[in-house]
Ligand SMILES: Nc1ncnc2c1ncn2[C@@H]1O[C@H](COP(=O)(O)OP(=O)(O)OP(=O)(O)O)[C@@H](O)[C@H]1O
C-alpha cells in the first residue's frame with residue numbers, strides 16, 4: 194500500500210463512527226424515589242457528568258413538576274419548556290439548554306403533566322422532535338418527582354430502566370418498597386442506589402433490606418448499582434450551583450458516582466433495543482387508559 198493510501202485508510206477509520214448513528218437508540222433511564230429529598234436531582238446531574246466523562250452523550254429531562262431542580266443545581270435559566278414544543282411555539286432544539294460537559298438539558302415544565310393528555314397532533318409533534326434526542330444521545334436520564342402520580346408512572350413506564358434512590362432513613366426504605374411494589378408490573382429493570390451512607394456496610398444493609406422484602410413479597414430481585422457517601426461537599430455544590438463532580442472531583446460523593454457510572458456502562462443489565470424515543474412517547478401515551 195502506498196503511503197498516501199495508508200494515510201487515507203487511517204483517516205477513514207478515524208472518522209468512521211463505531212455505531213451507525215441511524216440505528217442507535219439511547220438508554221432511557223428514569224431516576225425516582227419513594228420519599229422526596231433523598232438526592233435524585235443531585236444524583237442525576239452528577240451521573241450525567243460522570244457518564245459524559247466516559248465519552249457518552251447525555252440528555253437530562255427535568256420531569257419534576259415541583260421545583261426546577263436541575264436548572265437551579267446548574268445555575269441555568271431555561272426560558273422554554275416542553276410545553277412550548279407541544280404548542281408548536283418552539284422546536285426541541287430551541288428549548289434545550291447546554292449544561293457542563295455538553296450535557297443537554299430539557300425542561301419539562303407543565304408540559305410534563307400534559308403528556309398523557311395530548312391530542313394525536315400534539316403527540317406527533319413531540320414524537321418527531323424527540324426522535325432527534327434519541328439518535329443524538331447515548332443516555333437520556335429523566336429526573337422524575339418523588340412518589341407516585343400519573344406523570345411519574347408514565348415516565349417510569351416509558352423508560353426501560355429505573356434507578357431508585359434511597360437513603361438509610363426508614364421512611365425512605367418503606368417508601369422505596371411501596372414505589373417498587375406499585376411499578377414492578379410495568380416490567381422496567383429496577384436498580385437501586387443507596388445515597389448518604391456512612392459506611393459501605395450501611396449501604397449493603399440498606400440494599401439488603403429492600404431487596405429481601407421485594408424478593409420475599411414481590412418475587413422480584415433488585416440490582417444494586419452502588420452507594421454514595423454522605424459528603425458535606427454536596428451541600429456546598431448545591432449552594433455554589435456547581436455540580437460536585439466538577440467542583441470537588443476527588444470528593445467521596447464524586448468517587449461513588451463515578452463508580453456507579455462505570456457499573457451502569459459496563460456491568461448493569463438492560464434490554465436493548467428500547468425502540469427509541471418515539472416508542473417512549475407512545476408508551477407514555479398508552480399508559481393512560483385511552484383505548
Ligand atoms: N450524598 C450526599 N451527602 C450529603 N448531602 C446530600 C447528599 N445527597 C443529597 N444531599 C442533600 O440533600 C439535598 C436534597 O437533594 P436533591 O435535591 O438532589 O434531592 P431530591 O430527591 O431531588 O429532592 P426532591 O424530591 O425535592 O426533588 C441536597 O441539597 C443536599 O443538601
Ligand SMILES: [Mg+2]
Nearest residue numbers: 233234257262
Ligand atoms: Mg429533585
